[in-house]
Ligand SMILES: NC(=O)C1=CN([C@@H]2O[C@H](COP(=O)(O)OP(=O)(O)OC[C@H]3O[C@@H](n4cnc5c(N)ncnc54)[C@H](O)[C@@H]3O)[C@@H](O)[C@H]2O)C=CC1
């Protein structure tokens with residue numbers, strides 16, 4: 001199978017070598033498409049690779065009928081409509097580590113440029129003006145750098161600023177006093193950081209919670225003469241409030257790499273001499289571009305070849321050593337879900353999944369997604385995948401609950417799935433037998449031992465002589481071969497269950513004939 005990959009922003013040629021070298025990938029690099037042209041072409045592609053320029057909107061995603069994966073060669077995914085991608089079962093991956101150093105170095109370069117007026121002085125000199133008085137700067141040694149958002153880049157900026165003998169104070173909702181102490185920096189609330197700092201640099205993602213977090217009120221509580229740096233995302237700082245704060249003299253200068261609207265060429269901020277700016281260059285180094293492109297290329301290859309990705313954005317990431325342990329259960333989990341929803345033959349209202357034995361000690365969220373995928377496939381078809389299974393269940397009002405128990409019931413591992421529907425509850429359980437693969441071991445309270453695979457028939461009947469013979473001859477009449485048969489009963493002469501695996505699908509006519517037999521209470525044909 002060949003996969004078509006569209007690269008719509010400039011990516012490092014060395015970085016996309018893994019894709020070029022993969023036999024089953026066709027690469028199209030078109031970095032100047034208008035939104036309309038992109039919309040017209042996107043339907044041809046299985047994968048889309050972008051940086052921050054291409055806007056992957058809901059509208060574009062709706063046109064992307066074959067798209068399976070969006071790779072963001074960088075960190076921020078605010079140019080991608082994640083909800084629309086998730087809803088449509090498209091996985092989004094990014095490259096969160098490749099440009100950390102470059103962004104931190106750029107931030108330091110901006111702090112230095114700002115404190116010593118380097119861009120302004122150079123600009124004057126280019127215009128043949130030798131002015132030493134006008135461009136007197138400030139030292140950064142012993143000044144306080146306030147960092148808002150102490151993630152990968154924030155931490156690297158802190159280390160570099162300490163190297164420049166700055167005092168560093170940071171705010172991040174996940175930062176603890178102990179962690180700050182380990183890093184040798186101060187720790188404060190947002191307000192404390194804003195009040196104490198001489199330089200303030202933001203390193204959060206742009207989200208609704210961080211949009212305009214540096215606003216008119218924030219500028220009001222800052223020290224007079226504060227300098228502001230934004231190498232994270234335009235929109236974290238309110239540009240109009242920043243303009244006013246500079247004009248009023250409250251803010252002495254600002255260094256901006258990112259803007260609310262990009263490209264940013266015609267804005268009143270650029271008219272202010274106190275503003276230095278770069279056109280979103282934080283990650284623009286040879287090293288960073290190569291690494292981020294390599295990272296997303298590998299994830300695209302992994303995903304389209306059916307392997308587990310390393311940097312999912314709209315799926316929780318699971319460490320590879322855990323993934324290695326649970327991957328063998330994926331098939332079992334999905335088949336249990338499908339088997340049970342077919343048996344229930346009604347819309348699920350609640351789904352309970354219990355993991356026992358070995359599985360009680362590890363992260364099982366991917367198994368829950370696979371089970372729910374197995375269930376929802378029966379309502380929604382192949383459009384359901386790992387990415388959107390839980391999202392779609394939620395949209396359909398289906399509650400999914402996961403629990404763990406160390407009780408093994410004699411199995412080293414056991415997944416029990418129970419569905420509550422309008423007319424009651426039904427459950428199945430399955431195990432993975434070492435060396436023998438998945439087994440269905442319980443249907444409601446009956447014990448069975450069946451490989452959940454292929455064409456199956458579940459027959460509920462009363463336990464009495466002759467049923468098996470009559471059922472067998474009815475099936476034979478329809479030229480269907482029975483491959484395996486499992487029977488269990490509640491008690492002698494009570495309720496019983498028979499599970500057959502057969503060589504072809506049980507057609508309606510045969511099914512109705514089976515149902516009409518006296519002792520038979522229900523028959524369900526299941527194709528896994
Ligand atoms: N200018 C450029 O070219 C580049 C910009 N970036 C941008 O830098 C930003 C940070 O990147 P990373 O450090 O890799 O991300 P990260 O995810 O490692 O760190 C983000 C930090 O922000 C914190 N945070 C979230 N909400 C917050 C809030 N309300 N207040 C304070 N902190 C909050 C998080 O707890 C996290 O620690 C992203 O927006 C990314 O897009 C990244 C690379 C290059």
Ligand SMILES: O=C(O)CCC(=O)C(=O)O
Nearest residue numbers: 051052074075076283284
């Ligand atoms: O692709 C780029 O150059 C921008 C990098 C960036 O902003 C990010 O990684 O979030």
